[in-house]
Amino acid sequence: MTLKIDFGFRKQFKTYKFSLNYCYQCGTCSGGCPVAKLTNGDYNPRKIIEACILGLKEKLTTLLEPNVWQCSTCQKCVEYCPQGVELTEIFDHVKNLCVEAGNYPQAYKAQGEAIREKGSAIPMSNAIIKRRERLGLPVMKTASHSEIQTLLRETGFIKKMESI
Amino acid sequence: MEYKLFWGCTIPARIPFVENSARKVFKKIGLNYSDLEDTTCCPDPTGLPAVDQKTWLTLGARNLSLVNDYNNSTVISLCSGCVETLKTVNHILNVHGDKREEVNKYLTKIGKKFSGNVPVKHVGQLIYENLDEIKKYVVKPLKGFKVAVHYGCHFLRPSEIIEWDDPDNPKTLDEIVTALGGESIPYDNKLECCGCPVGKSDEELSNKITMQKLQGVADSGANCMLVVCPACFTHLDFKQKSLNKEMETQFDYPVFYLTELLALAMGFKPKDLGVRYHVVKAKKLLLELGFMD
Numbered sequence: 234m235t236l237k238i239d240f241g242f243r244k245q246f247k248t249y250k251f252s253l254n255y256c257y258q259c260g261t262c263s264g265g266c267p268v269a270k271l272t273n274g275d276y277n278p279r280k281i282i283e284a285c286i287l288g289l290k291e292k293l294t295t296l297l298e299p300n301v302w303q304c305s306t307c308q309k310c311v312e313y314c315p316q317g318v319e320l321t322e323i324f325d326h327v328k329n330l331c332v333e334a335g336n337y338p339q340a341y342k343a344q345g346e347a348i349r350e351k352g353s354a355i356p357m358s359n360a361i362i363k364r365r366e367r368l369g370l371p372v373m374k375t376a377s378h379s380e381i382q383t384l385l386r387e388t389g390f391i392k393k394m395e396s397i
Numbered sequence: 398m399e400y401k402l403f404w405g406c407t408i409p410a411r412i413p414f415v416e417n418s419a420r421k422v423f424k425k426i427g428l429n430y431s432d433l434e435d436t437t438c439c440p441d442p443t444g445l446p447a448v449d450q451k452t453w454l455t456l457g458a459r460n461l462s463l464v465n466d467y468n469n470s471t472v473i474s475l476c477s478g479c480v481e482t483l484k485t486v487n488h489i490l491n492v493h494g495d496k497r498e499e500v501n502k503y504l505t506k507i508g509k510k511f512s513g514n515v516p517v518k519h520v521g522q523l524i525y526e527n528l529d530e531i532k533k534y535v536v537k538p539l540k541g542f543k544v545a546v547h548y549g550c551h552f553l554r555p556s557e558i559i560e561w562d563d564p565d566n567p568k569t570l571d572e573i574v575t576a577l578g579g580e581s582i583p584y585d586n587k588l589e590c591c592g593c594p595v596g597k598s599d600e601e602l603s604n605k606i607t608m609q610k611l612q613g614v615a616d617s618g619a620n621c622m623l624v625v626c627p628a629c630f631t632h633l634d635f636k637q638k639s640l641n642k643e644m645e646t647q648f649d650y651p652v653f654y655l656t657e658l659l660a661l662a663m664g665f666k667p668k669d670l671g672v673r674y675h676v677v678k679a680k681k682l683l684l685e686l687g688f689m690d
């Protein structure tokens with residue numbers, strides 16, 4: 234199989250996430266990554282960064298090689314990268330493109346829906362409301378519905394959630 | 398100095414007994430705080446930025462903008478995820494002028510503005526920094542508590558953004574445990590992840606991470622765990638039972654949030670704190686150690 238270079242993607246990544254350009258492929262990130270260890274190297278943050286630098290969009294967002302969703306976001310790679318590459322933030326950009334390609338775990342959509350509807354990732358259940366009363370806890374005053382809707386319409390999030 | 402408490406989603410809506418313990422402790426030590434109102438989800442640093450980074454930045458900036466009106470106040474939070482989001486959003490919008498401009502363009506539509514540099518602090522940090530004062534309120538030292546301290550990921554990393562404790566060799570929480578009269582027990586995989594975030598995409602992998610963690614605790618002789626993050630709390634508390642079933646393990650370690658241990662040391666009764674709502678029951682341990690009768 235030939236790997237296709239997506240020049241637009243490459244340019245976009247290298248310009249916005251400037252730290253990408255500093256990666257010298259030393260592999261420190263993968264060496265300390267707990268997921269790389271548990272998957273015997275199937276998951277490999279260095280390879281994700283490499284594919285971003287090379288512009289291999291399809292490999293990352295369609296084939297999921299490596300599967301960027303397996304990152305546990307523990308931030309060890311970011312902590313120990315000698316070049317200051319902002320790996321997890323770069324992964325978020327890759328994931329955003331996976332979402333646009335329809336390649337994402339359902340739980341993310343569910344959380345997105347909850348935030349879209351209520352502004353909260355975990356809306357209060359009736360049982361919890363009762364429990365809070367029993368503990369003598371106050372009612373939480375959260376953001377107004379209309380304000381959240383305005384904002385999420387502006388950022389394009391509502392449209393995105395409808396289209397994925 | 399006034400503190401604005403950012404409660405986030407998980408604690409109020411899933412483990413309100415943790416909120417309860419924190420409010421009791423804050424009242425006891427006379428902390429000058431009030432709830433930050435009109436908030437949304439921070440949003441979850443392991444969830445929403447993966448779906449849409451722009452929306453994550455915008456909602457995060459909106460939460461921070463609520464504090465602009467309170468000069469001189471610091472946001473405090475009990476959640477390592479919320480702290481990470483708020484600090485990272487602060488950071489990104491201060492470094493990337495174009496992102497900040499874009500976010501502010503959205504915020505204008507609701508009459509808000511992100512002006513940057515809102516100080517944010519984890520409650521664990523607040524407690525550590527005031528430990529000498531807080532120690533004075535300890536009436537029931539945590540004798541017999543053999544605590545496996547779980548720092549979690551986002552309490553420490555990335556240290557350049559979190560700016561708290563040593564990411565390789567953190568000490569603050571262990572020192573708090575000691576100051577409260579308990580014992581911090583070293584264990585394997587102490588600085589590893591609890592396994593929670595990756596559960597959204599790969600449960601098997603998440604279970605493996607959690608198993609390693611709990612096995613380290615099991616081999617160490619600890620009799621309970623301490624956490625400073627509601628995601629770590631719910632994951633480590635909820636998962637022990639199901640792992641015991643699937644993997645034939647026998648994990649039975651009560652998980653305490655930092656302010657619960659503080660409250661117990663300050664003489665609050667488990668009954669009034671709501672410790673009974675934990676999934677892994679703490680009753681046996683608390684009876685044994687004389688914290689319940």
Ligand code: SF4
Pocket residue numbers: 255256257258259260261262263278279282313314315316317318320
């Ligand atoms: S540790 Fe940093 S420089 Fe080394 S391979 Fe990973 S991202 Fe590149």
Ligand code: SF4
Pocket residue numbers: 262265266267268269278303304305306307308309310311320321
């Ligand atoms: S943040 Fe992800 S890629 Fe980086 S070390 Fe942790 S699991 Fe590995």
